[in-house]
Amino acid sequence: MPLVPFSLPSDDDWLLKIIAIQDRFVLGLYRREMKAISYLGKIEKLLGVPTTTRNWNTIEKVTKILQDSQDAKGF
Structure with missing residues (x-):
């Protein structure tokens, strides 16, 4: 698992920033540039799992x- 943030x-000159990883969730930012898409694929290789x-x-x-569902249940 890579150290965060990276x-x-x-x-x-970042195109993709990963700022947190918790369990199966990865939180990051990417710049809206075509080159950024290639770095999204590199995250799959770094983590060893498919990403979306x-x-x-x-x-x-x-x-x-989720909040509406909990409100309806009285939580």
Whole structure:
């Protein structure tokens, strides 16, 4: 497991930053540039597992669904 945080290709000229890894979740940022896509593939090689990305809008929607579900159950 790589130490976090880290940047690819470098800290000075990063296209991808990994800022946290917890269990099976990896939190990072990437610049909206075509070259950044190739670095997403390198993360799979570093971690040794297939990866997928989600944008922040998706994270917010999932959070709302989970919160609404808990509210309906009275938690």
